[in-house]
Amino acid sequence: MAGRADGARTGERTTGGRRAWAAELLDHLRPAGRDIGRVAAWLAGTLRASVSLQDGDGGLLAGVRTPLDETLVAQITAGRIASAACEDRGRHLRLVRVDRPHPEPPAVLAVRSAAPFDRTAADIVTHTAQVLELLLAADASATAGRRLRRAAADLRLAILQLLMVEDTVSARRVAAGLWPGLLDTDAAHVYVVESGPGQRDRLAEECQEATREQALVVRCPAEDAHVIVLTPHKTAGAALRSLVGRRPGTYLGGSARQSLARTATAYGQAVSALAVARFRPGRAAVHAERTHPERLMDPAVLRGWTAGLLRPLDPLPHHIRAELLATTRLGLEFTAVSAAKVLGVSRNTVRARMDRVEDLLRTDFADLTVRAAVHLALNSRAVHEGHPLNGGEGGDGGHGGPGPSGTGLTDLLTGPALRAWADDLLGRLEQDTRDLRRTLRTWIAAGAHAERAARTLGVHAQTVREHLRGAEPVLERRLLAGGSDLYEVVLAHLAAGELDPPVLGGTNRCSPDSPVHR
Structure with a gap:
């Protein structure tokens, strides 16, 4: 049965x-x-x-x-x-x-x-x-494949983080075993590609395919929608533009060609260009080779002033000084939280390092003019030093050394070429009937604090933010996000005599409203 x-x-x-x-x-x-x-x-x-x-x-x-x-x-x-x-x-x-x-x-x-x-x-x-x-x-x-891909992604991020702190020697050593020849170059472009939520993993794969795996492709640790691409090959830009053109809702920002030691600068340029790309029909933009204020300054005076400003850091051990300077550059370019994610450290570590630099320079990073001045000095140092990890240039203090009143920076900003550049840049805002120039000047003087600026102007804080957003496409620079674009605008106000010179060598302390504390 x-x-x-x-x-x-x-x-x-x-x-x-x-x-x-x-x-x-x-x-x-x-x-x-x-x-x-x-x-x-x-x-x-x-x-x-x-x-x-x-x-x-x-x-x-x-x-x-x-x-x-x-x-x-x-x-x-x-x-x-x-x-x-x-x-x-x-x-x-x-x-x-x-x-x-x-x-x-x-x-x-x-x-x-x-x-x-x-x-x-x-x-x-x-x-x-x-x-x-x-x-x-x-x-x-499949599990082993995922682990391998994750390990490769972690290594790519580690290489980028080494480049961000200007340790090109270690970055090349790490890359040589897995991607031979990738960093056998003196200079490269950095691109930032932005996609919608949930699309980044696929976008990163497509970026690798588009660059034929001849680029360092990293999922940005600070921005969930961003993929960072570092490549020495000039053809990569066209390939990435083509990729963005095929993907609605995707944007591309690219840097000028920079030395590997200036990867952090290139990254800032790419992010800045990304903001411009959102207004472009092709959804792509490359950092414009526009006239930057430091190019209009006397090179010898700029070098001397930079050496004088950063001289308090010279007695530090070589590796500590390099670490503090690299971290401060990123901390001034981005928020402390974003800089920490990019560097792979805690935000408290970033803040502690920046606090130490602030103490050594005896200045106050809460003041936007101070931040702009120190950012200028750090970028000048990165350009002029022979090697990113060398000690600082000697340079005589001469007329470049900053005094308590900040006269060293004033000397840099008094040239007729720089004044003409500042007047031209800020003059673009005059065509708007909302008096964007006054709002921007007040906001900078208020330490980039919209509420404080609003009280001074007698308007709502949201009105201040709307004015700033309106000024961004006119100036072709990011303002609300901070960073090098904002510091250029601050320097323009200083050169035009619309802001008081920063106090360099004073004893003010950083307030909680400073961008470094965001």
């Missing part, structure tokens, strides 16, 4: 012979159906049985837990036998070994049925075990 029931049972699911159940089982190997739980459920439904897949310690991998004889399971997992069949209290049990990828120990597929197993049922169990082995191997391979 049991045999006839079993025959009817298997017949229902195997009409047409072996081909029917084999086709169903093979469907589970398709990419959309690869799931050991679904295979176990299919086997249970096909044989009207209880099915479990357990490891040697009794851990359930799929199906419904079934009590098994530990001795029998141990013999199967040890390889003494490949399968077993037995009957217990009128229930028929079939056990089959299922190998798993090393180093995982073998598992056991257990099928318990009220009816005995005929040849067809036994074949179904055996072939199901083989399919499970393939799925487990595929899953292990």
Whole structure:
């Protein structure tokens, strides 16, 4: 009677012979159906049985837990036998070994049925075990692939972080083993690609494909929507533009070609260009080779003033000085939180390093004019020093050394070329009837604090922010986000005589409203 029931049972699911159940089982190997739980459920439904897949310690991998004889399971997992069949209290049990990828120990597929197993049922169990082995191997391979990709991504981020702190020697050493030749260059472009939420992983892969894997592609640790691309190849820009053109809602910002030691500067330029790209029809922009204020200053005076301003850091050990300067450059360019993510340290570490620099320079980073001045000095140092990790230039203090009143910077800003540049830049705002120039000047004087500026102007804080957003496309510079664009505008106000010179060498302390504390 049991045999006839079993025959009817298997017949229902195997009409047409072996081909029917084999086709169903093979469907589970398709990419959309690869799931050991679904295979176990299919086997249970096909044989009207209880099915479990357990490891040697009794851990359930799929199906419904079934009590098994530990001795029998141990013999199967040890390889003494490949399968077993037995009957217990009128229930028929079939056990089959299922190998798993090393180093995982073998598992056991257990099928318990009220009816005995005929040849067809036994074949179904055996072939199901083989399919499970393939799925487990595929899953292990996919897991290993994900781990490998994650490790590669972590290494790319580590290389970028080394470049951000100007340690090009270590960056090249790390890159040489995995991406030979990638950093065998003196200069490179940095691009930042922005996509919508949830699209960044795919975008990063497409950036690697577009650059033919001849670029350092990093998922930005500070901005979830950004992918950073550092490449020495001039053709990469065109390839990335083409990629952005094919992807709606994607934007591209690129830097000018910079030395590897100035990767942080290049990154800031790319982010700045990204803001401009949002207003461009092609959704892409490269940092304009516009006239920067430092190019209009006397180079010798600029170098001397820079050396004098940063001289309090000279007695520090070489590596500590380089660390403090690199961190401060990033901290002035971005918020402390973003700089910390880029560097791979805590924000408290960034703030502690910047506080130390602030103390050594005896100045106050809460003042935007101070921040602009120190940013100018750090960029000047990066350009003129022979090697990013060398000690500071000597340079005589001469007329470049900053005094308590900030006269050293005033000397830099009094040239007719710089004054003409400042008047031209700020004059663009005169065409707007909202008096954007007054709002911008008041906001800068208020330490980039919209509420304070609003109280001074007698308007709402939101009005201040709207005016600033209106000024950004006119000046072609980011203001609300801070960084080098804002500092150029601050220097323009100083050169035009619309702001008081910064106090360099004073004793003011940083307030909580300073951007460094955001």
